[in-house]
Structure formats: structure tokens, C-alpha cells
Amino acid sequence: MHEEFVQLDGEIVFVRHSETRPGRPTLFFVHALGDSGLAFSEAFHHLQSINYNLVAPDLVGYGKSSAALNGDYSIASQILRLKRVASLLGVAQLILVGHSLGGLIATEWAASESPTQLEALVNIEGNLTPEDATFTRRAVEAFRSFAEDSTVWSAWFRSTFVPSLTASEHSRPSPSLLRYYSSILLCRPEAFLANSLEILQLTDVAPGETLSPIAARYVAVGLPKLYCWGSDS
Numbered sequence: 744m745h746e747e748f749v750q751l752d753g754e755i756v757f758v759r760h761s762e763t764r765p766g767r768p769t770l771f772f773v774h775a776l777g778d779s780g781l782a783f784s785e786a787f788h789h790l791q792s793i794n795y796n797l798v799a800p801d802l803v804g805y806g807k808s809s810a811a812l813n814g815d816y817s818i819a820s821q822i823l824r825l826k827r828v829a830s831l832l833g834v835a836q837l838i839l840v841g842h843s844l845g846g847l848i849a850t851e852w853a854a855s856e857s858p859t860q861l862e863a864l865v866n867i868e869g870n871l872t873p874e875d876a877t878f879t880r881r882a883v884e885a886f887r888s889f890a891e892d893s894t895v896w897s898a899w900f901r902s903t904f905v906p907s908l909t910a911s912e913h914s915r916p917s918p919s920l921l922r923y924y925s926s927i928l929l930c931r932p933e934a935f936l937a938n939s940l941e942i943l944q945l946t947d948v949a950p951g952e953t954l955s956p957i958a959a960r961y962v963a964v965g966l967p968k969l970y971c972w973g974s975d976s
Contacts, residue, residue: 744787748807749800749828756828757807761787761797768836768862769796771829773845776879776942777927777935779806782842784922796834800825802848804934806926816937818945822852826860835860842867844938847945847957853968854960864968870946871958871970879939886936897932 749756759780763769770790772783780799787797801808803824804816811820825848829837837860841849846869853864870876882904889895909916909924916924927935945957954962961970 744797749831751824751827753812754803754824755809756803756824757801758828758832759783759787759799760832761791761795763796763798763832763834765833765835767794767796768838769798769829769834771825771834771837771839772797772799773825773839773841773848774799774802774805774926775843775845775923776938777805777930778842778845778923779926779929781806781922781926783840795838798829798832798834800828802934804931804937806929810931811934814933816934818848818851818938818941821848822855825852829860836862838863838865840865840867841869843869844942846870847942850957850961850964853964853966861966864964864966865971866961866968867971868973869957869961869970870942871961872955873943873946873948876942876946879942882936882939883943886940893933893936896936900932900935 745760745762747758749758757780770786772780772786774780774782779801783799786799790797802821803809803811829835839849839853839861841847846866849864850866850869853861870879882900885899885904886896889899905927908927909920946955948955
């Protein structure tokens, strides 16, 4: 696995990737809310022998990537950054593999007007319904309870929300939870909040509708696609 920082007009995106070769398809991984590309460590171990490029960036505002230069953490802006990362790495024929927020980002990307570089979409527990957003809703409800004071919310995020993630009936949190905890410690509160607010908007079902906006886009994606849902939290 290679690691490098990619420069994007004043922003920096940290990327984990395999040896990239032009002309072969690319598994392009997009991580969850609060997470980082570290979540896909096993992919680099188990898939290293297949004839695919593997690319796992840290979204701007997450992991080892920089803050957004203009404070814009919107999903649309994250997609533009990811497209530039793919271009600068010289990879195409992308199979998007997104987890949670990453599944939502990958779905939005695949539903765009001209996804010319895309081959397929794998959405791993991406938020499609209001019920999918319980983790996100907790953060947003706290923000609203603080009269939408981002400074107070950021202090709560660091002092209460993040430490609560390892609280469990079990004395030893799972390795995957501990790895997530190490990633969320690097997450910028303002990025987490901005994406949480947008997730709730995209997963809300309007009166008279049967699907949320993001679920409707997932249904409309014309690429080969797969939705994965785990049985355990």
C-alpha cells in the first residue's frame, strides 16, 4: 500500500492506494461519516493479488486530509475533489465502493449527469431512509439543542460524543470500533456536522413521497449496482 498527499488548489487529500496501472479497473473506496480510508485496510490485504487498482482517499475534513479551504464540506464538493484525485492518480474505469456516508456520496456521484469514468456502484449500508440516519440524527439533535451554536456543539462532539463511541456493555470494544475511534479523533467537527445535516436532508421522505431523495437517485442509477446491508451494528 502506498500513501501520499495530493494537492488540490490549497487543499490536501491524503490517499492510500495500491500500485496504480493505467488501463485496468479501479476499486475506489469512499469512507463513512467520521471515518477515514483506514476503514478499508483489509481490502489492501485481501485484494492485493487481483488485477485492479485500489484507491482509498480521506475525504477533506477527515483523517489526514486538510480542512476545506472555503469551509465547504458539501457532498457535491467532496465529489468534485474525489474526481480530481482520480484524475491526478491517472485511474479510470472506477467501481465506487462507499460505506455509510461514502455510500451516499458514491450514489450521488453515480447518479450525476455524466459519470463517464464509472463502471459500477457498491453501496455498503449507505443512508437511504430516515431510519438509516440514527447516528447522524443524534449529532444534529444535539446541535439544535445548543441553539445551533457550532462552538458549543464542537466542544460536545469532542468531550461527549466521540468518547461515547467506545462505551459498551463489553469491556473490550471490537477492533473495528477502536479503528473507527482512532479515525474520528482526526475528524474535523465542522465537517462531521455539515455532512450530518446534509444526510438528514437527503434521507428525509417528503409528504406524499415513498422514497427519500437519495433513495430515488439510487433507484435511478443505471450502472450495475449492489447494496450491502450487515446484520450487526
